[in-house]
Amino acid sequence: MQTKEQKISPIKQRILQYAATLGISKRDFYTRIGVSRGTLESATGITEDIMAKFIATYPDVNPEWLLTGHGNMLKSVTVNPTATNTPIPEDNIDRPKARPLTTIWETTNVKPIPLVTETAAAGFGNGFLSIEEKDVKEYYVIPKFRYCNVDFMIEVSGLSMYPHFNPGDVIACTILKDRKFLQWNKCHVIATREQGILVKRLMPSAKDGYITVVSDNKEYPAFDVPFDEITGLALVVGSVGLE
Structure with a gap:
């Protein structure tokens, strides 16, 4: 027994x-x-x-x-x-108390990825993101992201990217340190001074010094954001969601 x-x-x-x-x-x-x-x-x-x-x-x-x-x-x-x-x-x-995002789960080569609050994610424009435990909601271990250089994950809020993303979906983000690595018409997380965190597709703007942000939900019109308003950019490389 x-x-x-x-x-x-x-x-x-x-x-x-x-x-x-x-x-x-x-x-x-x-x-x-x-x-x-x-x-x-x-x-x-x-x-x-x-x-x-x-x-x-x-x-x-x-x-x-x-x-x-x-x-x-x-x-x-x-x-x-x-x-x-x-x-x-x-x-x-x-x-x-602050755990660097480069910490590796050594034996398996799978890095636990922090799911962070919007307040913490807004700090990625500073070039070095060190997250306090109080700003981490969960840790994800996702083998398929092993080679994607994921820096953090964040929840999608609102319906502007529906049906590509639903509210509550979790997106995995790679911080872009140089604007030349922008990928047009791909989803990005944009940290802005006035509007906080945005999840949008990026397109070139007709105006100098601006970029056009586009929603997948056609009820949300595209608009231009000045580059000097943007404090950080991250490419969305994957997502986790529930039906």
Whole structure:
């Protein structure tokens, strides 16, 4: 006869094994990674979304150990690429509040992609986007985006891009650092000073110093935006949505 622990998937068992080393209650642990008790203690399988939340909250965990049970529970060294090239001993790990988007889920080569608020996304025009945990709604692990250089994901609001995008669809974005990489008639995320975040197709404008933004929904007319109003541009490379 199987015990309750034996019925739980091996990955869930390893997550609970790690939780037992933290010296905190299970309730606090579940709150930190944003899941319910039943999510990890039930006999159902575990989703990529739950694994991404766990690994994003506790980046010192060795993904190979988590997935296969092989190797050490913790990574031997942790490097913060934006701060130092010096290895940090495990027992001195400080988990940063701001997590650079270049952090890689090393063993699988799949990067957890942050789904961010519009306020956070507006900062991509600054050239370096470092996102606070409070601005991250979810983390997505999407193998098909592995080679797409996705910097962040954001939810679509409104109906201006219907039927291509529905409200609530999640779009994956690659920040453009040079305007010469604009792709006409492709969907882009545009950060503007006055109108905030726009999701539109881009077309050349007849006016110098302007660009034309076009909606897929014909009830929304196209309009021109001056380049000096735009603080950031990102190409939409994919999307996630529900029927």
